[in-house]
Amino acid sequence: MSPPARTATAHRIAALALPALVVLAAEPLYVLVDTAVVGHLGPVELAAVAVGGTVMSMAAWFGTLMAYGTTGRAARRFGAGDRPAAVAEGVQASWLALGVGLLLAAAAMVGAEPLTRVLAGNPETAEAAAGWLRIAALGAPGLLLAAAGNGWMRGVQDTRRPLYIVLGANVLSAVLCPILVYPLGLGLTGSAIANVTAQTAGGVLFLLALIRETRALRPVPSIIVRQVVLGRDLLIRGAAFQACFLSATAVASRFGVAAVGAHQIALQLWFFAALALDAVAIAAQSLVGAALGAGDGDEARDVARRVTLAGGVAAVAFAILAAVGASAVPTWFTSDSAVQEQAAVIWPWFVGLLPFAGVVYALDGVFIGAGDVAFLRTITVFSALFGFLPAVWVAYAFDLGLGGVWAGLGLFTLVRFVTLVWRWRSPRWVVVGATR
Template sequence: MSQPTSTTDRAASPRRIAALALPALVVLAAEPLYVLVDTAVVGHLGRVPLAAVAVGGTVMTLTVWLGTVVAYGTTGRAARRFGAGDRAAAVAEGVQASWLALGVGVLVVIGMQFGGGALAGALAGGGEVGVAAAEWLRMAAFGAPGLLLAAAGNGWLRGVQDTRRPLAFVVGPNLLSAVLCPVLVYPAGLGLIGSAVANVIAQTLSGALFAAALVAERVALRPRPRVIRQQLVLSRDLLIRGVAFQASFLSATAVAARFGAAAVGAHQIAVQLWFFAALVLDALAIAAQALVGAALGADDGVGARALARRIGRLGAVCGAAFALLAAAGAGVVPTWFSSDSAVREQALVAWPWFVAMLPLAGVVFALDGVLIGAGDIRYLRNLTVVGALGGFLPAIWLAYAFDLGLGGIWAGLMLFIVIRLVALLLRLRSGAWAVTGAVRPESRAGVAA
């Protein structure tokens, strides 16, 4: 048996993984931490404002997922170029991704001004929750261009293994917004809208900082429509995957809303904690994307496979640790977000499912990062669609049909995680994902300059 190369040793080193994962952890945690602060601040305004943020925030999560598509697609492409020794080409991927992000962000703003009210009303089932959610959503949408620019910036900077600047560009604006949110909601008297304004300020400032970083690289900044179109083609599988996720979580919120204001408020608390856990555990996935992409770009398939195994094991350990923390906080954490006893009681219905799935999710998120870094997006797309259509969505609507409450909704999420875990382990074992080269062969036309 041949000995691992030095590149393999570096790629799979725990120190190297930690050097990328820990700063990424802070960056990933900053946005959901702000959302948790926002939920806590708004939650004390009453049931209706909390339910409105639950509905409007779920809609805005669509934009966050668009940002994930941009960031993850850019990281993989930039990492392969960087691993092949061409930093300029890696940064150029970020330039075109940023133009794409800005264009999509403007479309989101326009779309939410005209259609956000109808969408929020449909999800909330009408009434005062729908009206409040629509007002919040129209204001919050103005943060979309900055949010997506920040996602593109995170993508290319992770690809070139620069973790320091994203740390400052994300954490600083979110800390500012966390301070502004309670001030705007209460002393300034803006109420629910104040939380949306604080959100817009953070996202716009963050996007501007990432744009300035591109300018500082002194590369050509003009948009290349042909390359942008090619990036759209390369990202279509991630986009379809994101749509499957969003259809599932939008359905979950819609069903929770039909169980009453207390149920949808509790679902908002639980699902935001779930998103927070997912993004924190995704720190390993971010490290995997950058390191796997670079290893494969440098023709080091042995290193990529060693890294995948190590990342999977670390994901399981981190997920289990998170589960222990969540279990210990079951009687306390829901009280941070609502003083309404009915909301807290409903949150405890979802809690056992939330705790039980975290160790499994740690492995799933880590291996997602491995395959994204390898460019094996088509497999991830198919897996997510099958898991959503065959597991999560049927469970959600069965919960509504048989009046199973939040427990039925969260059982569906558990099924979704189990389906993905089994399929990812099978893919990892096959080794078919570990294709070497500066550009994955099926993507060559999409990244040509």
Template structure:
């Protein structure tokens, strides 16, 4: 790839970010639909969903190296003109996804009950969480295959097919959710478990389409550059080496958000349900703002793979600015909707009364989060996982976690929990700004050394 130090055309970023946006938003949007459907069952099922959904999302999210790490490696190879090798990274990531997903399913079934009781503080909320989680766990291998598929396709700058695949699965889940939860005609519904069943059906469709895509890549590959569908130990080890840093980083996120859910549960069903509503919106916006970062991952990786460091640095400056603009716009939007949007998810007076304690933190953090998520994408695209790992641990251990547990000790409730999230974002913002300014992340070559 060639180019200069000038600005990258906006249309090039939009070409990748546009299709990536609905892909990123699809899963959290389904969870928002799920939250709204389950919310009609009452505070206890909604609180159970809050515990179980955060647990499931954190377990699968901890393995996001299957997406982000694969994008970084595939993009460099694609930038160097080695498409078959880039697709091969997707094949290996898919093997890892299946193996790790089956492990998550097996271990998850063993610990679902005890973990739900710990996080849900026993009782009806814990029982509801366990019932949802046991069904949802069967989707773990499918979710991880989808992550791997998104990763290699983004690396080769194909965001159109993932858009179709993910939307097909999530649209089916959304259509099935209400009938499976509340019933339809003579069918009385499955209650909370119905939402997990609907999700599982959609995940099966999405994962199947990504597997079919790999098979098609093999069929159309040139004879002198074949795509093998067999596991390659050397590539698996290389992916795991990068994945190690991203796993540790994801573990820090997991510790933070599971701790927040557990502490919120100690303040009662209404508090944890309110936390669930705002937190799902936070996760949704995190991925929406990450759309520009996905484009940056692919373009930065390809630029560095092709040896064009100035282009990579120009992209970093641009996506940081785009993240700030988008985050500010969304912050204003959510501030304006403070009295309206929470009612979409629940009519419970106690839950609605608890929402504002978290809502204003959520709205106010959007500009900061926009920059953080965008520059995270730049550094991930460059394969700078070790730096992101270290500073995520610092922000979690020095910011989020101490305030979360202090909130339990001193009775600060949602205000304390969300103050911890604010400090977490601020510390990460300082770290990524310093790193991008230093230029130490911009290492050229088809493979980062």
């Protein structure tokens, strides 16, 4: 079998990153469509989808972790010239996805009422959200199967099929949602059915693609356990991120309505930039894993250098756009002058941190592709516990306002930047071979 293409030319990085970017953007864009459709039903229905969607976002989070973990493992085997072994990682990831998806669906259906009562502001919203969630939770297995499919296909450097499958499923849902909600009169239930239909269709299509690749579909517990360990480290790392962003919002809210509104605008723009930069990280996962799987440490280092440069350049471009739009962009989201004034406090931090974030996201992808996930877990938790969290609560204690909150986010980013660059320059992450 001929070795896979690994060289990280600009064309190769773009060929992997651009389809991945569309896949990453498809779900948030559909959520906007769904929100717009349901929003016309009334405030209770809109609030119910917000509450139920918050619960379902946990399944999406598990899916992201599963996809990232599978990509690195599959890429190593693909780089070693063993495509069947790379696909076998997808088989075991799909068994894991199915099991976790069924557990999440059962848990959401059983716990729908207590969960929504905790999250909702009133009983009417909680009841509507529970009804939506009981149906929407049935899509969890399909959602996680799609994540596993994305993972192994990225590992074999196939980003086109996931593009077609994910776009097709989301277009189906975007078409079904308004039809089920309005002409057929199903209301909020129609939105949930559209979600389940799209997620199940996507999961089935990824499963069919897997079956066409291999007939070796039996579960192998030893491989699944190794994937669970990798997923555990990614889960802990993700929990550290969640603790930081939730704390930032909590502290910002203590500085007043205008402050939390401005913080929300900047944070959502930060997440949007992160989504785009994650496409470069996905290319890094695939290319670095393939190079190490082929036993070529020098190639892996060159891939890391090129991909990190690409991430940094993309982030600088975002920063320039944000700087140029400093006075205009906040007005797209609010006409309130107080919120705009608070946004002006955040903006220098937002613009200044983006280039560092671009390098950080790219190196995250490099180390996930290299299987160096334990280091990422440790340094993210360290940056949160000894960088961000103390800084943000000091900002609250001394009434430093949003500048103090974003200084904390800046410290979190810069600590990760320094430690990841240090790791990148060391040889410890360059472990060659089909497995790590």
